[in-house]
Amino acid sequence: MVDAPVRAMHWLMAFSFIGAYLTADGERWRLVHVSLGYTLAGLLVARLLWGVFGPRPARLSSLWRRVNGTPAWLKAAFTGRIDFRQGQNLLLAGSIVLLLALIAPLTLSGLGVYQEWAGDWLEAVHEFFGNALLAVVLAHVGVVLGLSLLRRRNLVAPMVTGRATGAGPDLVKRAFAGVAALLIATVLAFWAWQWQGAPPASAGAHAAQSAHDDDED
Numbered sequence: 001m002v003d004a005p006v007r008a009m010h011w012l013m014a015f016s017f018i019g020a021y022l023t024a025d026g027e028r029w030r031l032v033h034v035s036l037g038y039t040l041a042g043l044l045v046a047r048l049l050w051g052v053f054g055p056r057p058a059r060l061s062s063l064w065r066r067v068n069g070t071p072a073w074l075k076a077a078f079t080g081r082i083d084f085r086q087g088q089n090l091l092l093a094g095s096i097v098l099l100l101a102l103i104a105p106l107t108l109s110g111l112g113v114y115q116e117w118a119g120d121w122l123e124a125v126h127e128f129f130g131n132a133l134l135a136v137v138l139a140h141v142g143v144v145l146g147l148s149l150l151r152r153r154n155l156v157a158p159m160v161t162g163r164a165t166g167a168g169p170d171l172v173k174r175a176f177a178g179v180a181a182l183l184i185a186t187v188l189a190f191w192a193w194q195w196q197g198a199p200p201a202s203a204g205a206h207a208a209q210s211a212h213d214d215d216e217d
Helices: 004-022 030-053 060-068 070-078 084-114 120-151 177-196 201-216
Strands: none
Touching (some): 030 084, 070 084, 084 120
16 A cells, blocks of 8 residues: 555656646746646655655655665575566665756755755756656656556556455555645645736736836847
8 A cells, every 4th residue: 555645755756747837938837837846846855855744655665775775685686596587676776866866956056046055067967857756757757657567467556446456465554635735725825825926917928028128028
């Protein structure tokens, strides 16, 4: 079983990143881009906290233990003893670690660009991490779909239903639906607050036109 907060954070992160990536260019969607960036950063903090205080399967220590098995697996592979099952798990765990690791520099550089802390170089850094995270996201999706076909088992379903197929012990005794509901409500409230504080569309267009005129002068 995958607990409800992990599933909620997974899909909210996916939506926030995709939305932010698609609204990265142009002033028209700037507030949406920035709001989704803040959301992504907040969700990373929430995931780290849940990875420390949440149930054992959701803890980051469990994920890190899997990744720590990489050197031993590579050493065995070089001697011809290849554990394909463990290799698949390492690949999946490694992609998740990379996803979480890239969110921090992406959102921090984005904040710096928005607050105009530095010049164009920071914008280039932000774009680099955005493209890097996109590449890892696509690789992660490819790994999940590939392993689903290889194992003839839907690995996407547990992130939707919370239930894994097949027999076995249920390592998560509670779904923690209340925590997930509070998380989703917080994100929606933040988006509503950002929307309420947004300038009118006409004002935004006028500001963008004024900036463009100033650049031409």
